[in-house]
Amino acid sequence: MRHFPPFSNTNQPTLTKLIISLIHSSKTTPQLHQIHAQIILHSLSHNAPLITQLISSSSLLRSLDYAAALFRRFPNPNSFVFNAFIRALSDNAHFNSAISHLAHMLRRGARPDRLTFPFVLRSVAALGEAGLGGVVHGLVVKVGVEMDLFVRVCLVDMYVKVGCLVGALQVFDESPERVKVGSVILWNVLINGCCRGGELGRAVAMFEAMPERSSGSWNVLIHGFLRVGDLGWARRFFDRMPREMKNVVTWTTMISGFSQNEDHEQGLGLFRRMLEEGVRPNDHTIVSALSACASIGALRTGVWIHEYISKKGLRLSRIVGTALVDMYAKCGKIDSASQVFEEVREKNLLTWTVMISGWATNGCSDLALQCFEDMRNSGIQPDDVVFLAILTACSHSGMVKEGLRLFNSMRFDHAIEPNVKHYASMVDLFGRAGQLEEALNFIENIPIKPDFVVWGALFCACRAHKNIQMAELASEKLLQLEPTHPGSYIFLSNIYAAVGRWEDVERVRLKMKSKSIEKPPGWSYIEVDGQVHRFLAGDKTHQRSREIFTKLEELTVRASAEGYNPDTKWVLHNIEEEEKEDALGSHSEKLALAFGIMSTPNGTPIMIVKNLRVCGDCHSLMKYVSMARDGLEHNFARVIVETDSVALKHLIQQDLARSMHRPSTALIKDFKELDMGCGKGINVRTFGQISLLPEFSYIANTCIHA
């Protein structure tokens, strides 16, 4: 924009219109600066419409500081200027400020109108301030704009979001009939409110009663069912929804909803169907699909989505890029993750966090630390989550000093108050390194109440370093904190088993039984030709069940011929169940792997063991991985273990992830076996991801490369 059109002989209204259209077409803040300069040159800086437009455009371009400067310099802002600025504040999450500018507006004698309240109400909703909501509602009535549809919609929405369904219903009921009939959106907002308030029955009733329905109504209701985990009803309404009404939002809602309810396969199935039906995915869709891939380790599907993005020439946005990095990292393809990471322009904190924890969980602690340094050098301020990732990297690789340094730097250099997860990570850091006294001392000095995970970390360290007194102390705490958690008993039993106190093992087992605490069954997934199959222990429901069992028998025979003897020392014996499973030889992971081997003689079985609960499974699992490798021409198998068992996390982490860092020393027993099974020229590589957060899933990948 070197040359401005000759303005001298243009009259003012035309000029204003011209400049407004120029502001509209601006794509960057510097362009706005140029236009602003011209506005000043033409003595138009008191022109309210122009400044209004400049404020909203700079807000759109994320330059709130500039918008604020424009607002402050404007001598007597009228309601237009105020409205634009309040909206800018609300759009940029400055909710308190947005609300206080309404008061400011009243003091300055600018009259709020039907376009002021929506953004103030949105801010109130975001803050969840029910009391403030009532005050603003009062003002709406006082100013006399409560019959405006836009305002009403925002009022209802506000009441919904501050958790006041009664208020929302009241505003809706008070709305004149013509408004209710004419406005689908008012219904949608209220149906959404009923869903959020957990009143699904009411939501359906309103849905059936409304005069006409557009896509949004269906989407809101389907989303409501998905949010409460009712996949069945979500599906029923989705199927009932007319085909031409299903838009990107509908499909994305379904994909991410199914995935968030742990049905990642159906989520991905829906994604495929969506493409078949010719609906174009957007960033939201891609991210949901990728996150489903990451959860179940569906690498092939993930790669396919990556190829789809490239093929369609879609720009690798920051959010999609971040999702891709995460997917590759969680599927164990850390080199691909790193490659994509380099391609992402304008990385933000999340992008860096994903990459850093990717390095950390894939066993590359020094690269994680390096990445953290790079992030700081690029001027991005770390938060509590990055620190958790980086502390994990330290504890995985035995860098106690570095971990302690970072922990202190977090508090003193960055003023980030550690939370319970950081404390757990520190206990893990000391404990893993064998500094048990330091770990215990640390727990005793933390300012908040240590939770199950903190004591669990100490316990696992005690077990690893065979300190039975401290282990008993820890497991006592665990039992106090979670008396019904099977893990509490398994912990205690394990430590007794480790030192051969079998009568104590039995005592714990009986105690557990008398309280009828049981471990829930584990299940396994395996991806074959991009299709994910799921198995339970002893599962005979698979179409090719007979073949699978035959294959499994063949593998079992071979395993024992190779001298495979399950080491049950670490297992909490649930005799009946174990015997049953062993007799059938049908642990879920064995079934899955047998199926994988028989289905992909030349391919890459990727197996996912889900919700694994018993420590011993890990052992047999490793054996089967090595067998899978034997059974494959390509000498490559991948196993992903997902569990919420703290004990198992630590076992796998110690047995697998650790040995990666010290490949030459102290290979754990499982590992020796695995190593032998692999034979010459095979490079065994393992990596584990540990999360100390119980709500996070745990994934350990094992790769055996030729």
Place this chain on the structure above:
DNA sequence: CTAGGGTTAG
């Protein structure tokens, strides 16, 4: 006299 807009995919 005039500029500016709402719900649903975390």
